[in-house]
Amino acid sequence: MFTPENKAAILVEALPYIQEFYGKTIVIKYGGNAMINDDLKEKVMQDIALMKYVGIRPVIVHGGGPEITGFLKKVGKQSSFVAGLRVTDEETVEIAEMVLDGKVNSEIVNLLNRRGVRAVGLSGKDAGLIAARKKLATVYEGDESKQVDIGYVGEVDKVDTAIVEDLLDQGYVPVIAPIGVGSDGESYNINADYVAAELAGALEAEKLLLLTDIEGIYKDFNDKSTFISTLHLPEARQYIREGIIAGGMIPKVEACLKALEQGAGKTHIIDGRLDHSIILEIFTSQGIGTQVVR
Numbered sequence: 001m002f003t004p005e006n007k008a009a010i011l012v013e014a015l016p017y018i019q020e021f022y023g024k025t026i027v028i029k030y031g032g033n034a035m036i037n038d039d040l041k042e043k044v045m046q047d048i049a050l051m052k053y054v055g056i057r058p059v060i061v062h063g064g065g066p067e068i069t070g071f072l073k074k075v076g077k078q079s080s081f082v083a084g085l086r087v088t089d090e091e092t093v094e095i096a097e098m099v100l101d102g103k104v105n106s107e108i109v110n111l112l113n114r115r116g117v118r119a120v121g122l123s124g125k126d127a128g129l130i131a132a133r134k135k136l137a138t139v140y141e142g143d144e145s146k147q148v149d150i151g152y153v154g155e156v157d158k159v160d161t162a163i164v165e166d167l168l169d170q171g172y173v174p175v176i177a178p179i180g181v182g183s184d185g186e187s188y189n190i191n192a193d194y195v196a197a198e199l200a201g202a203l204e205a206e207k208l209l210l211l212t213d214i215e216g217i218y219k220d221f222n223d224k225s226t227f228i229s230t231l232h233l234p235e236a237r238q239y240i241r242e243g244i245i246a247g248g249m250i251p252k253v254e255a256c257l258k259a260l261e262q263g264a265g266k267t268h269i270i271d272g273r274l275d276h277s278i279i280l281e282i283f284t285s286q287g288i289g290t291q292v293v294r
């Protein structure tokens, strides 16, 4: 992406954005599909470090769906998803927590710390960060929709951002695993897109960036010419009902809508497989991916 010819131009182009975002909070949802290899992970970490060094306050919410699927396979469990959400029985929620909080979270924290960024790992259980309740999945059948019980899948009931704000004020980068706690102390597996959205809303973040494994949203993702650069709220809802936006893209778009409703500035779905996708989105005039707006 960076050639000697365009390097200086890119730096100059970045300047106004560095000024614009100085001191502002940007929430990044780093999905499991954008963690596919060490080289890519390293580039994501470099982007986060760069944001931090130029005075932005990054907050990282990570996924780890493929890692959970891998661990479940090892213990002989098949994964299944309804409307982009993992069907989560008691054993699955235990494994999801172990993988997300114990493995993926500490790996990201370690990678950032090795880059000189002071990162701190949290799960939704820390300091009451994410109070959760059971979420039912919504399945559309034509004009009808029905709610399906998929076990220990949660939605955010309440976020208490005090710990995150304290950490940001002290110069740390919070790295958050999407596990919430119910009123009886039970753990809930929450799609990381929703957690990122709630945090972006509650923190009144300047931006929410959702990193995924596709360039953005397509009207027909087998036809590249149908790429959508800007998606407005009413169309987004309609596309979900019509099945144009499906599977794992549903929680992402719902997350953008939620973040916007709750006070976040802008939301973007971007390709986490692309080298330095974060800085390309933040520090260039064109940006990349699909922006979801009101």
Ligand SMILES: Nc1ncnc2c1ncn2[C@@H]1O[C@H](COP(=O)(O)OP(=O)(O)O)[C@@H](O)[C@H]1O
Binding pocket: 031, 032, 033, 034, 063, 065, 084, 211, 212, 213, 214, 216, 217, 218, 219, 220, 221, 244, 245, 246, 247, 248, 249, 250
């Ligand atoms: N209209 C659409 N445009 C783009 N991708 C879509 C669309 N509808 C469904 N998808 C699917 O959503 C996927 C992204 O969701 P997911 O795999 O869960 O991402 P992540 O693991 O990053 O959270 C894409 O790879 C694509 O297969």
Ligand SMILES: CC(=O)N[C@@H](CCC(=O)OP(=O)(O)O)C(=O)O
Binding pocket: 030, 031, 032, 033, 062, 063, 064, 065, 066, 068, 084, 085, 086, 096, 153, 154, 178, 189, 190, 191, 192, 193
């Ligand atoms: C309920 C639900 O689906 N939870 C997700 C949590 C991890 C996640 O969101 O990971 P990605 O962002 O990598 O997809 C799961 O179990 O896969």
